[in-house]
Amino acid sequence: xxxxxxxxxxxxxxxxxxxxxxxxxxxxxxxxxxxxxxxxxxxxxxxxxxxxxxxxxxxxxxxxxxxxxxxxxxxxxxxxxxxxxxxxxxxxxxxxxxxxxxxxxxxxxxxxxxxxxxxxxxxxxxxxxxxxxxxxxxxxxxxxxxxxxxxxxxxxxxxxxxxxxxxxxxxxxxxxxxxxxxxxxxxxxxxxxxxxxxxxxxxxxxxxxxxxxxxxxxxxxxxxxxxxxxxxxxxxxxxxxxxxxxxxxxxx
Ligand code: ADP
Ligand code: MG
Ligand code: MG
Numbered sequence: 001x002x003x004x005x006x007x008x009x010x011x012x013x014x015x016x017x018x019x020x021x022x023x024x025x026x027x028x029x030x031x032x033x034x035x036x037x038x039x040x041x042x043x044x045x046x047x048x049x050x051x052x053x054x055x056x057x058x059x060x061x062x063x064x065x066x067x068x069x070x071x072x073x074x075x076x077x078x079x080x081x082x083x084x085x086x087x088x089x090x091x092x093x094x095x096x097x098x099x100x101x102x103x104x105x106x107x108x109x110x111x112x113x114x115x116x117x118x119x120x121x122x123x124x125x126x127x128x129x130x131x132x133x134x135x136x137x138x139x140x141x142x143x144x145x146x147x148x149x150x151x152x153x154x155x156x157x158x159x160x161x162x163x164x165x166x167x168x169x170x171x172x173x174x175x176x177x178x179x180x181x182x183x184x185x186x187x188x189x190x191x192x193x194x195x196x197x198x199x200x201x202x203x204x205x206x207x208x209x210x211x212x213x214x215x216x217x218x219x220x221x222x223x224x225x226x227x228x229x230x231x232x233x234x235x236x237x238x239x240x241x242x243x244x245x246x247x248x249x250x251x252x
Contacts, residue, residue, distance in 0.1 A: 002069050002085065002167045004030045004053075004200060009064035011045075011052050019060065022048045024225040026064070032167055032200040035214060037236065039205055040222030041244045046204045048225075050172040053202075054088035055081050068167070083112055085167030089157040089174055096144035101156060102126065104144045105163055112164055129162040132192065134185050151182030158189035161199070168200040175210035187213030208240040223247040 011023035022045045030036050040046050052059045053066060055078040066073040068084050076084060096104060105126065110116045117125075130139060133155040145153055154174055161169055171190070175183055191214060193199050203214060211219075211233065219235040220227045221244070228247045229235065 001198075002032045002200070004028075004073075004086075004168050004202075005065075005067045006053075007065045007067075009049075009052070009066065010062040011048055012060050012062055013048065013058060014060070021062070022059075022225050023052070026226055028202075028220065028227070030168060030200045030202060033194070033198045034218065035194065035201040035203060035216045036218045036220060037203045037205060037211060037216035038220050038222050039208070039236065039239055041248065042206065044222050045225040046206075046222055047172055049222075050088055050090075050170045050202075050204055053081075053086060053170055054078065079111075082166075087161060087164065087166035087169040089154075089161070089169065089171045093145050093148075093153045093157065095146045097146055099144050100141050101144055101159075102140040105160065108160070108164060125163060126159075129159045132162075133159055133189055135159070150177035151179065151186075154178060154182065154186050155189070158186055158193070161193050162189065165197050166199065168202065170202045170204065172204045173206060174203070175205055175207060183210060184213055190214055208236045211236045221247060 006026055006028040009023050009026040010021065012019040012021045026049060028036070038046055038049070048059060052061065053073070055076065061074055068086065071084065073081060073084070073086070106117070106122065126140065127137070130137065135152070135155050145156070148156065157174070174186060178186060187210060190201065194201060203210070203216060216233055216236065219231050219233060221229040221235065221239065223244065
């Protein structure tokens with residue numbers, strides 16, 4: 001079983017006024033098969049954590065470590081991270097003009113596995129996953145994210161998860177902008193992939209709503225670039241009632 005370990009992570013971002021510290025000592029251990037929810041107010045650094053795990057060049061790691069089964073993730077290129085089993089679903093997925101969903105997925109799968117998947121099983125898997133996400137067949141021939149609604153972008157990301165089979169997925173505000181039907185389909189997708197592949201999930205969210213459909217094993221409250229409190233699913237219920245005010249007052 002794989003483990004993703006983050007220790008005392010400090011990260012800053014380059015701004016016009018010089019480097020600005022965002023993450024201030026994050027400690028987090030995720031085992032495969034576990035769902036960890038990171039919940040926090042806007043601007044607390046949640047996306048910074050997601051991008052840092054994925055290896056976005058805009059973020060500088062000042063100190064601390066990220067390891068996947070003892071391997072130093074911070075020394076890996078974005079490509080190597082994906083091959084090692086890390087997957088990031090971005091808060092704002094990018095459009096890829098001229099590249100169809102079908103080609104994109106097949107190319108990604110081929111790059112990750114080092115060989116092209118057999119055509120017949122591939123088509124069956126792709127159709128099966130798109131059906132499960134209630135995506136029309138015609139989607140496979142559309143350009144990635146071009147003109148997709150918010151819900152369609154997120155469904156497409158779950159199809160990626162299901163086909164690419166990472167060990168760990170970071171889902172950054174996968175719930176934002178989804179109506180309740182899309183939220184259910186996307187949540188069921190995450191649960192299904194977790195059950196079938198033993199995926200470990202870092203579920204980043206601002207709202208508790210998605211946690212009605214995806215039950216986290218652990219909840220981490222994220223404020224001012226670090227974890228302010230940790231608990232089980234009951235912590236999310238408390239946040240639903242009380243919000244983040246208590247933590248923000250405590251750190252102000
Ligand atoms: P969250 O995802 O929790 O809303 P982010 O990680 O997106 O938080 O942002 C964390 C902090 O970094 C915020 O205070 C934000 O204003 C700041 N930040 C992000 N990008 C930039 C930038 N380009 N220049 C200055 N500050 C930035
Ligand atoms: Mg934000
Ligand atoms: Mg964010």
